[in-house]
Amino acid sequence: MHPEPLNSNPEPLLAIAHLTTVFETTRGPVAAVDDLSLEMRAGETLALVGESGSGKSATALSIMRLVQPPGRIAGGEVRFKGRDLLRLGEREMRAVRGAEISLIFQEPMTALNPVFRIGDQIGEALVVHGRATRADARHRAIELLRSVRIPSPESRIADYPHQLSGGMRQRVMIAIALACRPSLVIADEPTTALDVTIQAEILDLLREMKAEFDLSLLLITHDLGIVAGTADRVAVMYAGRIVETGSVRAMFRSPAHPYTRGLLASMPGGRRGERLRAIDGAVPLPGDLPAGCAFNPRCPDRFEPCTSAQPPDYAAGPGHTAKCFLLDPQSAINPEAASRKPQSHGPR
């Protein structure tokens, strides 16, 4: 472990610029991630929010360079601690994966190997990266299981994955992810398969681990409730692009993109039995995007430029940007848009 430079260093931990990941289809290449730029500072929790097909998981896999054919990274940079991961050789990249950046998946049962004892799987992560000898691995695995609050870790290390509950399996996944003390953990829907009470425990654990292991966390989720309680900053994805970025408070108090506003407004709340304020239409399929802003067919605020050009990032506040022509200072519509009150969306 090299000590991290102090935060006075302006270099972000992770700086993604113009990342484009395409999937080859019979109808030609389709961009799952489209010209995506994103920065993460050390120690931060960034929530990447989006629905299925929005490209959030493809973004995670691109950072790890785990995109499988017919997908491929077509361009851009992924700078991690100053190095562009897309330019590393496969061997160097293997030293990054799991050791400096690790990934936690939604369904731990598929990520864990069913025929190996969990202690061996944790040990393997340590030995592969030269963080422990075979002799030492068992002891370190027990320590890690204890740190993710698994009761009686001495006997648990001999368990197979199927002997554990979903929540316990996710704790084992977290232990494996933390084994080599990475500085960035990417958690892709880590609690989606879990019950609400277990979800809360895993989110608490991730928060604790973040402090204890001095981590940065890229949390991929579709659940705005989780975002509100966990993230420092939020990036909202739609159809392969980040349509809005800002602090968690800005995102919930003054969402700037009509999609973000729509998501927040559509959540259950208000008077019981009242119709919800749904967003019309469906998520477009990658490869079948409308011209202009991909959200325009569903957007209540659509006006002329939206159907012809893709909106660039516009400032919506300090550290807060959105890809929406409503925010264009040149736009005649802008003053009206700026004065619009964010919709209220209390949980009750």
Add this chain to the structure above:
Amino acid sequence: MALVEVSHLVKHFARGGGLFRGGAQVAAVDDVSFTIDQGETFGLVGESGSGKTTTGRCMLRLTEPTSGDVRFRGESVLAFSRARLRRARREMQIVFQDPYSSLNPRMRARQIVEEPLVIHRLGDRAARRGRVGELFRLVGLDPAHLERYPHEFSGGQRQRIGLARALALDPSFVVLDEPVSALDVSVQAQVVNLLMDLQRQLKLTYLFIAHDLRLVEHICGRVAVMYLGKIVEMGPTASLFASPQHAYTKALLSAIPIPDPDAPRQRIVLDPASVDKSAVLKEVAKGHWAAV
């Protein structure tokens, strides 16, 4: 008036063991009783494995209960003959969670919606076609898409097809088993609105099985909380959410992620040892029962 009455429902499954080894019995549903009034949306919540889906399936006899009784309009569903059960099924329908796996991929949308009418020998071909078109419009689908296959529809549209099929026989009671949890967030609200609209329009009674407690709070008039096969708390949604009494309910409600970064978070952790498994439901407020 109660449309459906469930009393002392029990369902045992054999755990492990296999056919000849006589494995242990596990009570998936353990002495569950509740009633659902005409026109009501009754919520059933609990963790996976708590028995909520099994309860719903037993009520329609999609799973045969071990013991107990289910009465529909006062008649015992469990005592029904095959012929009588078949007629009863016209009134009691179910919509499943996953619109991707619950529709036959080799059937056209029209055939999927029409099938119950064919099985129950209702109407001639022309009448059935007319009814399918009507159902399509009812659930907000375009009848021009009747001849498409399931994969040509989005998730939200597929769930509408599932709903059209469930409504084909004009049921009065529908079990909704996690009807929106497989859908994209931006589409969930549309389907929730549709469910509420259909309920008003067709005077439907719903059993709403869900893990999304925010949604349950929004659409259910009453709710029952299941824990390890038993109902541990039941009552009007407003009362139960405002003052949960059972340790599990308290833990469950405190774990709901609140979509507000400034909301205070005080999670209550359940100590399973603190749950008195022999406690019976008693009335703690008007219509609000808890096993404490």
